[in-house]
Amino acid sequence: MKRVDLIFSERELDKICTAIDKAGAPGYSVMRHVTGRGPNGEVSEGMDFSGLGANAHVIVFCGADVLAKLRSSVRPILKYYGGVAFVAEAESF
C-alpha cells in the first residue's frame, strides 16, 4: 500500500480532489491552513485572507495501481500551478 502526500495552494483543492476521485482512490484526507516554503517561495499565515490563500495538505492511502493513475491525473496540475508531492510505503492498521 502507498501513502501519497500532496501539498499545494488551497486554490487548487477542488481540482486536485476531482483528480484523486478520477484516479479511483478509496479516499483522501484534507488539511487546510497549511503554510510553508517550497520551490515557489513562501506561503505565510498572514496571506490567508488574501486571494492567494494558504496551502492544503492532502493525504491519500491507496494501492500501487491507483498511484499510477494518480500520477497521471494529478501531476499536470501540480506542474502548472505549483505544489509538491511525495510517496511512501504504508500498510493497513
Added chain:
Amino acid sequence: MKRVDLIFSERELDKICTAIDKAGAPGYSVMRHVTGRGPNGEVSEGMDFSGLGANAHVIVFCGADVLAKLRSSVRPILKYYGGVAFVAEAESF
C-alpha cells in the same frame, strides 16, 4: 519504530485518545478540522458547525509492542463508528 495514522470523526476523539493512552503509547499528536472522503462518504468543511463535525487526524509514533496493543484497543472503535488507520515504518530523528 512505527508511525500510525488514524483518521476518524472528531466526535470520537476522546475515546480514541483514551484507547491510545491505554495501549501505553509514549505520545500522540492531534490535528482537527480535517475533511476528506472515505468508505462512509464525504466530510466537508461546511458541516463543521453541525453536530457531526469534521475529522480528526491522530498520529502515534511508537514501538512495535505498542502497535499490537493499539490494534486491540483502537480497532473496535473504528469498526463501530467508522474511520481509517494506516501504519508505516519510522525511526527516531
Added chain:
Amino acid sequence: MKRVDLIFSERELDKICTAIDKAGAPGYSVMRHVTGRGPNGEVSEGMDFSGLGANAHVIVFCGADVLAKLRSSVRPILKYYGGVAFVAEAESF
C-alpha cells in the same frame, strides 16, 4: 529521500524554521493548532489562547545530506525546549 516530522510548541516555530533553512532543506510545510501528548505532558486546545499556545507540526522532505545537517541544527532546539522528531523513507511522486 527522507521525510522528517517535527512536533513542538508553536512558540519555537520561528527558531525551527530558521534552523531548517540553515540546513539547506528544499522546503517545509507547517501545520499549527496541533494538540497532543508527549514526554512533557499534554497540550490541549483550551490553552491555545494562553501564552503557551499549541503545537506546530512541521514536515520536511529532503535528501539524506540535508537530514544530517537538520539533525545538528534542529536537535539542540528540541532538546532545550522540548518536542519530538521522527524520520521515514519517502520518494518523489
Added chain:
Amino acid sequence: MDTSLVLQNLLSPPVLFFFLGVLAVLLGSDLDIPSPLPKLFSLYLLLAIGFKGGLELQHSGLAGQVLPTISAAVLMSLAVPLITFLVLRTRLDAFNAAAIAATYGSISAVTFITAQSFLGVLGVSFDGFMVAALALMESPAIIIGLLLVKLAAPQERPGGGEMSWSSVLREAFLNSSVFLLVGSLVIGFLVAQYSPSGVTKMEPFTDKLFYGALSFFLLDMGIVAAQRLAELQKAGAFLIAFALLCPPVNALLGLGIALLLGLAQGNALLFMVLCASASYIAVPAAMRMTVPEANPSLYISTSLGLTFPFNIVVGIPAYMAIVQRLIPAT
C-alpha cells in the same frame, strides 16, 4: 394578506442572506465562511436567545400558560418521533428510521430565531418561556430515538454493548446546544432578578447585534444547505417527500395544541415552528454516537437541505397566515 406575509419574510435581511448563500453554491462562487467562524455565530445565537428568554421568563413568571405550554412542547417532542418512526419504518430499516424520527422530533434553534425575528418585524409579541420550550424539546427526542432502536432492532446490533445509558443521557441533556441554551436561560433569569444593571450592559451584545449576526449566520446556512442539496438524490423520492411534508403536518398538529392551550398569535407561531422544525446539531451528534448504523447523510441532508430551507422560506409566513386566520390579534 398572505402574499404580503410571504413577501415580508422573503424580503427580510436574514432570508435574503440565506438566498445569497444558496446562490453562491448554485452559481459556483468560491464564497465560503471558513470554520470555526460559523461556530462563533451559532454559539452567539444560542447564548443570546437563551439570555433574552431568561430575562423575559423572569418578567412573566411561571404562572398562566407557561407550564402547560412547556409540557405540551415536551409531549410533542416525544410524540412526533413515534409517529414519524411508523411512517419511516415502511421504507427504511429501524436504525435510519429511528435516527430520522429523532431528528424531526427535535427542533432547530435557528428556525425558531428566524420566526422570532419575523414576529419582531410584524410587531407581534411573544413570550420568553417559548425559549424554555425550545430548550426542552431536544433531549426527549434523543432518548426516544434511542429507545426506538433498542425496541425495534435489539438483536441486530454487533457493537451495541459499546453504548451505555449514562453516555446517552449525557448526550441528551448535556450536549453543547442544550447546555448553552439552558445555561444562558438560567443566567438571564438570575440577572433579570438580581442584577438589573447587568441586563442593560448586556443588551448591546445580546440584543442589538442579534439581527445582523443572524443574517450573517444564515448566509453560511444557505451555503451549507445548498451543498446538501446535491446529496439528496441519494436520499430518494420518499425521503424528499417526507422532508417537505413533515413540517406542515407537524405545524398543523402544533396549531391544534396551540388552539387548545389558547396561545396568542406570537406564541402559537413559535409553537408551530418548534413542531415543524428538525434538528441538525444536537440530534445528529447524538445519533452518530448512539446509532452509528444509521447513515448520517440521510438525517442531515433532509433536515438541513430541505426542511430547514422550507421552514425559513415558505413555512414561517404560511404558518403565520393560518395563525392570523384562526387566532385573533390581541
Added chain:
Amino acid sequence: MDTSLVLQNLLSPPVLFFFLGVLAVLLGSDLDIPSPLPKLFSLYLLLAIGFKGGLELQHSGLAGQVLPTISAAVLMSLAVPLITFLVLRTRLDAFNAAAIAATYGSISAVTFITAQSFLGVLGVSFDGFMVAALALMESPAIIIGLLLVKLAAPQERPGGGEMSWSSVLREAFLNSSVFLLVGSLVIGFLVAQYSPSGVTKMEPFTDKLFYGALSFFLLDMGIVAAQRLAELQKAGAFLIAFALLCPPVNALLGLGIALLLGLAQGNALLFMVLCASASYIAVPAAMRMTVPEANPSLYISTSLGLTFPFNIVVGIPAYMAIVQRLIPAT
C-alpha cells in the same frame, strides 16, 4: 489646511491601528491575528459596505450622475490595465506585466472603506452608488488581464489549454469578494425598498460596529503589509517606483473624470481612490489561476506592501486636499 487633513487622517483610529500593526512587525513583537479571524473581518466589511451602499442607492435612485459615474468607473478599470501594461512591459515579461496591470486596474475595498470613514470624520457626504462602482471595477480588470496574456504571449504557454473561458468568467464575476459585495448591495436595496424595519434592525451590526471593525482589521493589514515589505527587495527599484507612482497618477486621471462628470467632493475623492488603489484579494486569486506563470510575490507585494499603505496613509488626505482646491464644497 493640507497638513490638517494629513493629521486628521494620520490620527484617526483606523490609520493608527494600521501603524500599530506595522510597528509590531518592525519591532519583532509576536502579535498576530490568527487565521481565519482576518477573514471574519474582511467578510464583515464587504457585507456591511455592500448593504449600506444598497440602502443609499435605493434612496438616491439610478438617475442623475449614477449611470455616468458607474460607466466611467468600468471604463477606468479597462483603461488602467492597458496603460499600465505598456509601462510594465518595458521591463517585465508579458505574464508578470499583465498580472500586475490587472491588479492595478482593479480596486481595494478596504482603501475605499477607509476613504469613506475619512469623509465621515470630515463630515463630507458621498453617495451609495459609489459602492456599485467599487463592485463593478474588479471583473473587467481580471478579464483585461487575461486578454493581455492571450494577446501578448500566446505561443509561450505550455499548459494554457488548462484554462477555459468559462472558469475565467466565473472567477471574474463570481469570486467571493465581488459576489458578496454585489449580493449585499442588492439585499440592501431590496430591504430599503420593502422592509424598512429590517433596515433599522440591521443598523447596529452593519453601521455602528463598522468603524471599530475596520480599525481592528487595519491592525491586521498593518502586520501583513509590513511582512510584505521584506519581499520588496526582490521586486526591484522599478516595481517599487511603479507601486508608489501609479496611485497618484491614476488618482489624477480619476480626478479629471470626476471633474468632467461634475462629481461633488465626496464622490470625487472616492472615484480617485478607486482609480488609485490596487486589488490584493480578487485579482491575485484570479491571476494565480489564469496566469500561473506570473510571480505572485510581485503583484501581491507591490499592491499590499506599498500601494495600499501609500493610499491609506498619504494618498487619501492628499487627494482630498486637491479635491477641496478644485471642487467647491456643497
Added chain:
Amino acid sequence: MDTSLVLQNLLSPPVLFFFLGVLAVLLGSDLDIPSPLPKLFSLYLLLAIGFKGGLELQHSGLAGQVLPTISAAVLMSLAVPLITFLVLRTRLDAFNAAAIAATYGSISAVTFITAQSFLGVLGVSFDGFMVAALALMESPAIIIGLLLVKLAAPQERPGGGEMSWSSVLREAFLNSSVFLLVGSLVIGFLVAQYSPSGVTKMEPFTDKLFYGALSFFLLDMGIVAAQRLAELQKAGAFLIAFALLCPPVNALLGLGIALLLGLAQGNALLFMVLCASASYIAVPAAMRMTVPEANPSLYISTSLGLTFPFNIVVGIPAYMAIVQRLIPAT
C-alpha cells in the same frame, strides 16, 4: 453589606458565564469554544481596555496621583516576585520557583477588566491611568523572573547559552499582550486629543460590546480553568495553598500602598486586583522561552486553575468590602 457585594458579583453576567463554563467541564458537556475564537475575544478585550484607558488618561492628564500610582505598581511587580520567590524556594527548585514568582508578580488583564465591570455595576468610578499601571506590570516581572534564575541557578543550566538578553527584553516589552495594550492606550490617548469624532465612532465597538464580549470570554475561561483543575493534584498541597493565599496577601499589600497614596475607592480596588492577580498569557510565554527547565503546568495551573477563579469569584467582592470599610466614598 459584604454579602450583598458578594452576591452582586456572583450574579453578574460575566461571573455567571464563568460558572457555566466550569459547570460544562464538571458535568462532562461537550461545549467548547474552538480556537482561535478565544483569541479573538482576548485580542478584542486588550484593544478595547487599552483604547478606553487612553481616552481617560488624556482627560485626566498625568498630574496628581498618576505617576506615583504607576510607579508604585511597577515597584510591586518587582517586589512581589522577590518575596514570592523566597517563599517558593523553600519547597521548589530555583527554576520553578522563579517562573511561578514571575507569574504572580505580573497581572491578569481579564481579572482587571472584571473588576472594572464590577465597579461599573456598583457605580463606583475609577481612572484611566490604572490601565497604564496594568500595562507596565508585565515586563518587570518577566525580567525579575529571569534575573532570579541567573542568580539562583547559574551553574546548573546546560543550554543557557541559547538565551540572549535581547530576546528576553523583546519578550518582556514586546510580547503581544503588552504591545497591544500599550499600543491601544497610546492610540486612545492620541485620538482623544486630536480626533474627537473618532472617539464617538469607536464607542459602539470598544464600549458597548465590551460587557457582552467579556461574558462570552469568561465562558471560555471557565472551561479552561476547570480543565486545569484536574492537573492541580500534580501541583501538590503546597502550591494549592500558595495559589489561594498569595492573592489575598498581595491584595492587602496593595491596599496598604493604596492607602499611602490616598487612592479613591475604585482605583484602590483596581490596585489591589493588580497585585493579587497572576499572569497566564505574557509571563508563561516568556518563561517557556527563558526558563524551559520549569514545568509549565505548575505555573499555568496555579495561575489559571486557582488564582484566577479565586479572584473573579471571591477576591474582587472581598477586596471591595475592605476598601469600602477603610476608604470613604467620594
